[in-house]
Amino acid sequence: MKRTTEWIIEKLIFISGIGSIVFVALIFFFLLKEGLSLFASVNVFSFLFGVNWYPISEPPQFGILPLILGSLLVTLGAVVIAVPLGIASALYVAEVAPKWLSEILKSGIELLAAIPSIVLGFIGIATLAPFLKNVFNLPSGLTALAGSIMLAFMAMPTIVSIIEDSINSVPRSYREGSLALGATRWQTIYRVILPAASSGILAAIMLGIGRVIGETMAVLMITGNAAILPTSILQPVRTLTATIAAEMGEAVSGSEHYFALFAIGIVLFVISFIINLVADFFMNRNKKRNKKK
Amino acid sequence: MDKLPIKMKAVDLNAWFSGKQALSKINMDVYSNKVTAVIGPSGCGKSTFVRNLNRLHETIPGATVEGAVFLDEENIFKPRYDLVDLRRRVGMVFQKPTPFPTMSIYENAAAGIKLAGRVPRPVVDQAVETALKQAALWNEVKDCLDKPGIGLSGGQQQRLCIARTLAVRPEVILLDEPCSALDPISTGKIEELIHELKKEYAIVIVTHNMQQAARVADFTGFFLLGELVEFDVTGKIFTAPRDKRTEDYVTGRFG
Numbered sequence: 312m313k314r315t316t317e318w319i320i321e322k323l324i325f326i327s328g329i330g331s332i333v334f335v336a337l338i339f340f341f342l343l344k345e346g347l348s349l350f351a352s353v354n355v356f357s358f359l360f361g362v363n364w365y366p367i368s369e370p371p372q373f374g375i376l377p378l379i380l381g382s383l384l385v386t387l388g389a390v391v392i393a394v395p396l397g398i399a400s401a402l403y404v405a406e407v408a409p410k411w412l413s414e415i416l417k418s419g420i421e422l423l424a425a426i427p428s429i430v431l432g433f434i435g436i437a438t439l440a441p442f443l444k445n446v447f448n449l450p451s452g453l454t455a456l457a458g459s460i461m462l463a464f465m466a467m468p469t470i471v472s473i474i475e476d477s478i479n480s481v482p483r484s485y486r487e488g489s490l491a492l493g494a495t496r497w498q499t500i501y502r503v504i505l506p507a508a509s510s511g512i513l514a515a516i517m518l519g520i521g522r523v524i525g526e527t528m529a530v531l532m533i534t535g536n537a538a539i540l541p542t543s544i545l546q547p548v549r550t551l552t553a554t555i556a557a558e559m560g561e562a563v564s565g566s567e568h569y570f571a572l573f574a575i576g577i578v579l580f581v582i583s584f585i586i587n588l589v590a591d592f593f594m595n596r597n598k599k600r601n602k603k604k
Numbered sequence: 605m606d607k608l609p610i611k612m613k614a615v616d617l618n619a620w621f622s623g624k625q626a627l628s629k630i631n632m633d634v635y636s637n638k639v640t641a642v643i644g645p646s647g648c649g650k651s652t653f654v655r656n657l658n659r660l661h662e663t664i665p666g667a668t669v670e671g672a673v674f675l676d677e678e679n680i681f682k683p684r685y686d687l688v689d690l691r692r693r694v695g696m697v698f699q700k701p702t703p704f705p706t707m708s709i710y711e712n713a714a715a716g717i718k719l720a721g722r723v724p725r726p727v728v729d730q731a732v733e734t735a736l737k738q739a740a741l742w743n744e745v746k747d748c749l750d751k752p753g754i755g756l757s758g759g760q761q762q763r764l765c766i767a768r769t770l771a772v773r774p775e776v777i778l779l780d781e782p783c784s785a786l787d788p789i790s791t792g793k794i795e796e797l798i799h800e801l802k803k804e805y806a807i808v809i810v811t812h813n814m815q816q817a818a819r820v821a822d823f824t825g826f827f828l829l830g831e832l833v834e835f836d837v838t839g840k841i842f843t844a845p846r847d848k849r850t851e852d853y854v855t856g857r858f859g
Contacts, residue, residue, distance in 0.1 A: 410665070488702040488765070491660060492716040492772060493692035502715070506706035 342580060346573035349373070353567070358574060364538040364549075366558065366568040373571045375578065377540045381455070381548035382524055382582075384541050385534060388459025389466055389523045394516055396463070397470035398505075404471070405478040406500060417475075424468035432532035435461045440533065447545055453535035455548040461529050466519035473518060477511020478504060510593045517590035521583055527552040551575050608635040611776055611806040612657060612694075613674040619652050622666035626652045628830045630671070634776065639798060639807045641821030641838065643814060645853070648827040650810045651699075654778045657808065658694040659687055675776070692716070695774035699781040701761035703753030703768075710749040712764055716772035731771050739767035740797055759790025766797065777801065779809040783816065795820050814854055818842050826850045 349358065353373050361374015400420070404413045439460060440452030481504050489499040505512070527550075535547020536557065555572050562569040612634040619627040627649045634640050634657075642650040655661040659680060662669055672679045680690055703712045713732040717723055723731075732749075736742040741763040745756070753764055762782060769777060779798070783791040798807060798820045811817050817824050818838060825835040826847075834841060834850045845851045 482702075484698060484700055484702040485704060487660060487663070488698065488704065489715075490663060491658060491691055491696040491698075492719060492768065493688045493690075494716075494719045495688055498719050502719070503704055503706075507704075509706070 339580070342573060342576050345570055346575075346577040349567060349570035349574045353571070358571070359578075362540055364554070366562075366571060371567060373567070373574075375551070375554075375571075375575060377538050378549055378551045378554050378575065379578070380541055381534070381538075382550040382552070384455050384544060384548055385458040385462060385530060385550055386520055386523045388455060388544055389462035390516065390520055392459060392463035393466045393470055393519055393523075397467055397515065397519070398474060398512065400467075401471045401474035401478060402500060402505075405475045406496070406504070417472075420468050420471050423464065428465060428526060428529045429532070431461050431464060432529035435529060435533040443545075449545055451535060451547065453533055453547055454545050455534055455541060456544045458530045458534035458548070458550075459544070461533055462523045462526055465526060465529065466523050469522050470515045470519040473515035474508070474512050477508040477515070480511070481507045510596045514590045514593035517586050517593065521586040521590065524586070525552060525579065525583055527556045531556050551579050555579075608638065610634070610674075611636045611676070612808075614653070614656070615672040615674065617653070617656060617669070617671035617673060619649070619656055619661055619669045620667065621652075621664070626830050627656070630832050632825055632832055632835055634806050634808055635823065636806045637802055637804075638822040639802050639809060639820050641817035641824045642808065642810045642827060643812075643817050643824060643853075644827035644833075646812070649830040650827045651780050652830075653827065654696070654780055654808055654810055657776070657778055658691050658696050660691075660696065692720070692772050693774055694776040694778060695769035695772060696778040696780065697762070697765050697769055697782050699784055701758055701765050701785065703756070703761050703764050705752075705754050707753055708750045709745050709753050709756070709764060712753040713767045713771055715768055720772075732767075735767040735771035736764075738770050738797075738801070739763045740793055741767055757790075759786045759793065762786060762790065762794065763797070766794070770801075774805065776806045776808065779807065781810050781812060784812060791816070814842070826853060828853070 358373055358375060359379070360376050361372060362376050363372040363374045364377055365372040400416070404416050404420075408416060435457055436453070439457050440454075442452065443449065443454060443457055444452030485503050485507055486499055489503040490496075494502065530550050531553035534550065534553065536549045536553060537547040538549045538554070539546070541548045555575055558568070559572055562572055610633050614630050614632045617627055617630040618625065630649075630653060632653075642653060644650050652661055656669055657673060657680075661667050669681070672681055674680070675690070675693065679685070703709075704715060707715065710732055713735055714728050717728055717731050733742065733746075736745065741760060744760060745751075745764075753761065756764060762785070766777075766782070783794055786794070795816065798809065801807060802822075809817075809820065821838045823835065824838040824841040826833045826841060826845075826849075828849055834845060834847045836846075841850060842854050845854060851857075
């Protein structure tokens, strides 16, 4: 009797475990099958580097370069904003703030992660876009910059909590070694602690990028959605994700347009995969180095 | 021993970890150009004592301290005492070698000097070389100064940490069980080094190893349960201790 229960539980756990892998594989194959169909009629080069995205004109043009650049521009902007802020707040939480305050701040930062992205997009449209419009005297505030700022907020919780972890995992002995040499707290932080935590910081940045580049709802609402080659961060752009979200509903199943959206999915998949791989690499390096001590 | 110049003096020093008393009423002197050993069983407060001599104890969350420690007749616990200056004058080497992981051998040795501000490269070079020579490490590393410090052996790492401390030209050196992670050969080298260094510095060494205390120290203090049981010239502590507890400890009857 006991044996049977044991056997059933074992198999159930096995199926659940293997299930997640199977699902990922199925999703990947489906994506690949649908996306690759596009390349029967469109060549890969003109898809990736074409500058015109006119999926429903006659003949349709499927150049996703503006979308790739749109995604990269918005992401880059978000990273430039979120990384210095993230490092600074992680340092404050981990090193400077008194314990009670750092507990409050930590929950606050985690709460930021709990805000649905559509709500952030909504706030962005209502407050950030008009603000940017006035400050830079633009025809519209819905720009790459607006997207970057909103996405920076979304990436912050990931970035802060991972950097904070890696700062905390710097052995106490390094800190004391530095203090004992007559280093001030700030010297200890930037000469010893930050370099020792650098892998974790890089991992945090990569994961933050991963979070940002896959984000859809907020950028769809706030970046202005113009599939043109961006020349400035104050222009409207359209990202890869927003394109899929906006057009999937109207693309006829089985049409070239439909396949093109799946092909965009493949591009996104590849980008996220590379980012996660790089983040993983840095995380492991961090762990190894701290274990050595 | 009263005529010797006193470098540091602890007066009624008490210390706590989160309310738990680790040191009670310690009164002890550290003499210039002498080696003072601090011995006692684990948890007796010897590390806590030396960590108060450069005020590192209170950097641990929940740690508190009361009493006074004088460095050249100035109380280091007085308000607004410059901790950076204190820690440059009272250098410390830890039990576990702790070279900075991201720095080369050269950068490790130069770390303390560079903290003080902009120093011309030749001056740093000279100071690094002198410190590494003093720490008896120069011959082993002079051809690979740009290699990472954590690539060295444990004994070499510890001598690198000593060099790092010496490079700042302190007045007092605190050694917190500097040999407990090292093999006998490295230990021997560091003990020789201590003999050399006392010509210029006041040295305090915490050790578990009573033979080591007997070999290197001029004075020895025996700590037990946070109290300084007995403090005297090393020979007396080991051959004619006044307190029964000291005698039991040094003869190996407990601890």
